[in-house]
Amino acid sequence: MEKAEFIQICRDNVTTANHELSAKILPAARKYMLHQNKGKLPVIWLETNDSGDNNIAFMNTTYPYLQQVFADMINLLYSNTFMAAQGKDALDLLFSSAKKYKGNFILVVEGAIPTKDNGIYNVVAQTKKRAITALEAVTTLGEMAGYVIALGTCASFGGASSAAPNLTGSVGVNKVLTREIINVSGCPVNPDWFVGTLAHLLMYGKPELDALGRPTLFYGNTIHRHCQRRSYFDKKDFAEKLGDIECMFSLGCIGPKTSADCPYRQWTNHVSWPVKVNTPCIGCTNQDFPDGSTPFFVPLPQKDKSTQTGAEKSGSAAKGDSNESKKNPI
Ligand code: SF4
Numbered sequence: 001m002e003k004a005e006f007i008q009i010c011r012d013n014v015t016t017a018n019h020e021l022s023a024k025i026l027p028a029a030r031k032y033m034l035h036q037n038k039g040k041l042p043v044i045w046l047e048t049n050d051s052g053d054n055n056i057a058f059m060n061t062t063y064p065y066l067q068q069v070f071a072d073m074i075n076l077l078y079s080n081t082f083m084a085a086q087g088k089d090a091l092d093l094l095f096s097s098a099k100k101y102k103g104n105f106i107l108v109v110e111g112a113i114p115t116k117d118n119g120i121y122n123v124v125a126q127t128k129k130r131a132i133t134a135l136e137a138v139t140t141l142g143e144m145a146g147y148v149i150a151l152g153t154c155a156s157f158g159g160a161s162s163a164a165p166n167l168t169g170s171v172g173v174n175k176v177l178t179r180e181i182i183n184v185s186g187c188p189v190n191p192d193w194f195v196g197t198l199a200h201l202l203m204y205g206k207p208e209l210d211a212l213g214r215p216t217l218f219y220g221n222t223i224h225r226h227c228q229r230r231s232y233f234d235k236k237d238f239a240e241k242l243g244d245i246e247c248m249f250s251l252g253c254i255g256p257k258t259s260a261d262c263p264y265r266q267w268t269n270h271v272s273w274p275v276k277v278n279t280p281c282i283g284c285t286n287q288d289f290p291d292g293s294t295p296f297f298v299p300l301p302q303k304d305k306s307t308q309t310g311a312e313k314s315g316s317a318a319k320g321d322s323n324e325s326k327k328n329p330i
Pocket residue numbers: 223224225227228229230231233246247248249253254255256275281
């Protein structure tokens with residue numbers, strides 16, 4: 001499959017009802033590996049400081065399904081979530097795999113990296129002699145990997161794990177590694193964004209990235225650009241309460257400054273997304289999420305003007321939720 005066709009399929013996937021991603025990409029990946037005499041993409045997956053939401057999102061991948069990804073695309077060498085091995089066996093597997101596939105494996109980091117007190121607030125393994133922190137594991141393995149994917153907003157930018165007051169000093173992967181990182185942000189990530197990025201790496205190498213290191217395949221436009229309520233916004237016709245059918249800019253939607261393809265890719269087997277179920281976009285793919293998105297349910301201009309602390313923001317969220325602000329949000 002030509003790269004241009006792959007890109008077109010990824011961008012159009014949601015507008016078609018025939019699940020192009022599965023129907024075309026998996027056979028293309030198989031054919032590619034056969035013709036290039038290549039095996040599946042070797043992957044080492046480290047979960048660090050996060051809620052585990054991204055591996056749950058990954059397990060919910062449809063078209064292709066999880067077993068298809070494992071069978072036809074990736075060779076998951078290590079994952080503390082998906083693997084059966086434990087303790088010393090698991091740790092030996094981690095470092096022997098990294099050594100064997102040095103320069104070729106994809107390091108997937110799911111979660112932020114605590115840096116305070118030498119990273120002791122996230123330990124990925126405990127030997128008889130010492131603790132191996134996420135900070136040590138990511139910096140060591142990050143230098144050995146062919147590519148590094150930061151999966152989810154915590155790994156990409158710090159996310160919820162680094163929200164104020166950030167007692168653990170958590171940061172995104174790009175703050176502890178000097179090399180280029182592919183950021184696949186989202187809280188959680190849409191499985192297509194991750195699986196599509198893996199497919200691109202397998203067949204064509206590094207995808208085109210935006211200024212924040214995210215694949216433009218999935219983050220090339222704002223939510224606002226393709227939102228089904230955009231005509232209401234253009235007419236300045238705003239919702240007054242959740243459940244109204246008009247534009248939710250008045251209720252704190254930050255789709256205008258959030259890049260992702262949720263309005264047409266959609267979630268949960270490609271059937272729905274936040275605005276479709278009457279929830280404003282809270283900017284979960286953004287570099288400054290969640291602190292930059294709060295107070296929630298307050299119109300963007302007021303949110304942006306806010307320089308208050310978290311506690312003060314909570315109080316002002318209620319004040320901002322007035323009829324006046326809803327009617328004149330811009
Ligand atoms: Fe834009 Fe949000 Fe209104 Fe949709 S609901 S048009 S994303 S402001």
